[in-house]
Amino acid sequence: MSEPTTPAGWGIELCKFWQQAGQALPVDVKLLAPEATKRFADPIGKIKAHDIAGIDGMLIKRPSKGDWCIAYDPAVESPGRINFTLGHELGHYFLHRRMRDHFQCGQGEMLDYESATSRKLEGEANKFASFLLMPIPDFKVQIANEEISLELLGHCANRYATSFTAKALKWIEFTQEAAVLVVAREGFICWSYPTDSARRLGLYLPHGTELPRVSLDNLAKVMDSRNHTTRVGAGVWHSTLEAQESIILSDRFDMAIFLVRFPFANLVEHEEEAIEDSVSWLSKKIRGW
Ligand SMILES: [Zn+2]
Structure with missing residues (x-):
């Protein structure tokens, strides 16, 4: 089977993987990540909370175990944002893990306009998460015949368990x-x-x-x-x-x-x-x- 080559392609592929396993939306990244990566020699072996303020999420290689760990900030109030962060880190895993051993992400990192490379990697991980968590065909059905507004985007919140901004971006995209x-x-x-x-x-x-x-x-x-x-x-x-x-x-x-x-x-x-x-x-x- 040939592997996807783009962030959107990977996101769509993994969303299919989730739905073909008989699971309903929203995609629960905590459940999906270990399952979807266990076919690789270096899977995601652990997902855990961390207590470092200001960092939404991290993807870290664990050389002693030969696998990867996703760590997230449990203090972020909105569960949707945590799920999106986990999706974002899973994006770094599929797209970028051969480039670095350590990814550290947060609002600050996303706004790091100094470095074109980090901006590109962050953008790609967000795109992956958006396609994974909010499949466009389903999203179109949800907002069909409705006047789009920030409120409507907000009301779609529970379906995809993701952040409000991520949903608005999805709409912008199509x-x-x-x-x-x-x-x-x-x-x-x-x-x-x-x-x-x-x-x-x-x-x-x-x-x-x-x-x-x-x-x-x-x-x-x-x-x-x-x-x-x-x-x-x-x-x-x-x-x-x-x-x-x-x-x-x-x-x-x-x-x-x-x-x-x-x-x-x-x-x-x-x-x-x-x-x-x-x-x-x-x-x-x-x-x-
Ligand atoms: Zn990132």
């Missing part, structure tokens, strides 16, 4: 809509993920970009974790397009998640020039002009 998911902390963008059609409109907001002033004001009005949706004019998120902005505060209230959709984007002719215009508009904004 939707035809122009939209961007933005995670911000203290007024600055930690990361943003545009959909393909938003990317074509030049919508990419790099790490460290300041939030638009209007959105900061909207954020100040959100006092609880309930979804807050409002219309914002052209010139806030895009030079010429109005947007619908939804804000939710993360479970620990230290991050704000924005889902920004552009309902009129498909009415716009995407001329090359217009794209360049909005790109230079954005880069000016980033430089604070």
Whole structure:
């Protein structure tokens, strides 16, 4: 049997492995990891909690036993996030274990924009976890005929036992809509993920970009974790397009998640020039002009 070659391919393969064993969703990575790796000479022999603050998960080689151990932070409040972290570490196992003996992952690591290599490996492990835990065909059925919102994505929570952000990313990945998911902390963008059609409109907001002033004001009005949706004019998120902005505060209230959709984007002719215009508009904004 030939093995998958991409993070998505591996994720899909292992999700099938889980379902063919007669198991229902959500995928329980604690059960899956030892089973799915025991055909290798260096399987995952142990999954245990650790007590190192700030590290969500680790994948460590155990030379004395010739196997691997996944360690996770049990203090993370949301079980969905733990399951996603375990999926992420399993991704490092399938994709990267020949490159390193030790992977240490956390929010900080994910935001390590200094190193292109770690960013690539972290991105691949997240992609693997997303395909493993949230199979697209099933996800499409769950949200069929429903108006997508941060609330709906939140309500899908239990089905996949994964974090809210991971689910929103999944939607971003396959939707035809122009939209961007933005995670911000203290007024600055930690990361943003545009959909393909938003990317074509030049919508990419790099790490460290300041939030638009209007959105900061909207954020100040959100006092609880309930979804807050409002219309914002052209010139806030895009030079010429109005947007619908939804804000939710993360479970620990230290991050704000924005889902920004552009309902009129498909009415716009995407001329090359217009794209360049909005790109230079954005880069000016980033430089604070
Ligand atoms: Zn990682």
